[in-house]
Amino acid sequence: MDIGRKLGILVFFMVPAIIGGGIVFHLFHDYTPVVIYELALYLIAGAYISK
Numbered sequence: 001m002d003i004g005r006k007l008g009i010l011v012f013f014m015v016p017a018i019i020g021g022g023i024v025f026h027l028f029h030d031y032t033p034v035v036i037y038e039l040a041l042y043l044i045a046g047a048y049i050s051k
Helices: 003-028 031-050
Strands: none
16 A cells, blocks of 8 residues: 555544534533544554555
């Protein structure tokens, strides 16, 4: 996988991280679920990039 594709995958995962983090905070009014949501996204993105 070339560097352009890896960067594209990271950008693709940044949008749900930003928007989804705000939605999760709005639903739970706490940062703990936001951190869990962000870590899950980072792990999934890392799995795609490591291939």
